[in-house]
Amino acid sequence: xxxxxxxxxxxxxxxxxxxxxxxxxxxxxxxxxxxxxxxxxxxxxxxxxxxxxxxxxxxxxxxxxxxxxxxxxxxxxxxxxxxxxxxxxxxxxxxxx
Numbered sequence: 830x831x832x833x834x835x836x837x838x839x840x841x842x843x844x845x846x847x848x849x850x851x852x853x854x855x856x857x858x859x860x861x862x863x864x865x866x867x868x869x870x871x872x873x874x875x876x877x878x879x880x881x882x883x884x885x886x887x888x889x890x891x892x893x894x895x896x897x898x899x900x901x902x903x904x905x906x907x908x909x910x911x912x913x914x915x916x917x918x919x920x921x922x923x924x925x926x
Contacts, residue, residue, distance in 0.1 A: 833858050839871040846881050856887050863891060869898040873926060877906040885917065892920065902926045 831844040831851045840858045844851070862870050872888065875878070891897045903909045904926040912918045 838867045840867055841857055841873045842877060843875045844876050845847060845879065846884055849875060852881055852883050854886060859891060863894060863895055863897055871900050871902055873902040875904040875926065878905050879911055
């Protein structure tokens with residue numbers, strides 16, 4: 830189970846997104862910020878080593894459809910390497926925590 834916290838325009842995720850409930854918790858936090866008019870969102874994955882395809886798809890929708898300036902901050906180098914391998918490093922403007 831992931832722990833999701835929201836501060837201003839930042840969503841902090843602790844744990845790996847594995848279940849549909851985990852995905853929905855993160856999606857709802859991001860969508861709530863978007864609905865409140867956030868134009869820029871930082872998504873901090875403090876210790877996740879991977880992201881589900883549904884989470885990637887939702888974040889791409891926020892960038893491409895909702896025109897939100899989304900950035901991923903990763904605490905684990907494995908996640909950074911995964912996003913580089915998927916050629917999403919530039920799209921998500923990934924940086925290390």
